[in-house]
Amino acid sequence: MSLNEASKKAVLVTGGAGYIGSHAVKVLCDSGFTVTVVDNLSAGHLAAVDVRARFEEMDLGDLAGLCDVMERGRFDAVMHFAGSIEVGLSMKEPDLFFRNNVVCGQNLLEAMRRAGCGNIVFSSTAAVYGSPKQVPIPETARLFPTNYYGVTKMLFEELLKSYEVFYGINYIALRYFNAAGADSSGNLGEAHDPETHLIPLVLRAAAGGFAADSPAKTAPLKIFGTDYDTPDGTCIRDYIHVTDLVKAHVLALDYLLRNGKSDVFNLANGKGFSVREVISAAEKVTGKKIPYKDAARREGDPPVLIADCSKAKKVLGWEPVHSSLEEIIASAHKWHSSQNR
Ligand SMILES: NC(=O)c1ccc[n+]([C@@H]2O[C@H](COP(=O)([O-])OP(=O)(O)OC[C@H]3O[C@@H](n4cnc5c(N)ncnc54)[C@H](O)[C@@H]3O)[C@@H](O)[C@H]2O)c1
Structure with missing residues (x-):
């Protein structure tokens, strides 16, 4: 996608005040996209949101609010980073994880459906594979999560499939392994509290x-x-630099906007x-x-x-460079x- 084409596209980024989301917002703004961030700041930081992006402090549980943002923004696509991420906590408070990662995720899909937005790039995870039988793990491996965090991500992948079949919303689910590192500017980085990585x-x-x-x-x-x-x-574990990770998101978005074909990709260094x-x-x-x-x-x-x-490299033309x-x-x-x- 040329810069001119990108500048006409509007993207809603959920969780854009968080670690990976804030890096993605920066690279989307750099690439000429018009970006709106929705984040409830439960774990994110307002200071991490690129000043070129519009910011809406909102919880994804607020369906009416989301519908309003979606209607006003006329978005071409959504990048969905928001969610609960601590694996240990997911085993103690599964209800919270189900609500935030599945129910709030469905609100987002509903708001997209009602506003006629047909493309979403989703932050999935290697946790959907559980303890794999085959290493390196291909996307075709059996999904058998061993923690509830992984279960909620798998369930949302299922929801994506349903919304594609019934409502024509195309998706790309990106299963990241261990994201790490920080933007070369030194202005953005990983600031989780509590930190478990x-x-x-x-x-x-x-x-x-x-x-x-x-x-x-x-x-x-x-x-x-x-x-x-x-x-x-x-x-x-397989560590991937956050800069390489967010570059893959822009390629995935471009692929989705050009081809309108849903797919799933692993993102890591191998x-x-x-x-x-x-x-x-x-x-x-x-x-x-x-x-x-x-x-x-x-x-x-x-x-x-x-x-x-290999699939992300072949289909998206992605190549990690900070490996x-x-x-x-x-x-x-x-x-x-x-x-x-
Ligand atoms: N960090 C990793 O290594 C890793 C690996 C695999 C997958 N992921 C996935 O990538 C995504 C981003 O991870 P991260 O490390 O940047 O997490 P993060 O906690 O830094 O960012 C998540 C953001 O979502 C926001 N948020 C959470 N629930 C919300 C809600 N209901 N409404 C609005 N905003 C909400 C938080 O305030 C935060 O800013 C997550 O979905 C995570 O599961 C991360």
């Missing part, structure tokens, strides 16, 4: 955020499981790194010794999650250092 936790530990043996600090960096059937006994490898790469990047404690396995954590990303682990960690470190996190 490995790279920001490792960087916090490197900065002395919590010492492994300090009684005053309740959350030292822990390695959950050191006896997995992997070369160093710790879990292996390379796995163990928890110990992440810690040692972060020690290299920060020049600091990182304190940690070995801990028991967490229920439902698969030993190895590595994506087969070295050191580069991903260095960009996150630059941002976290500027925030004193």
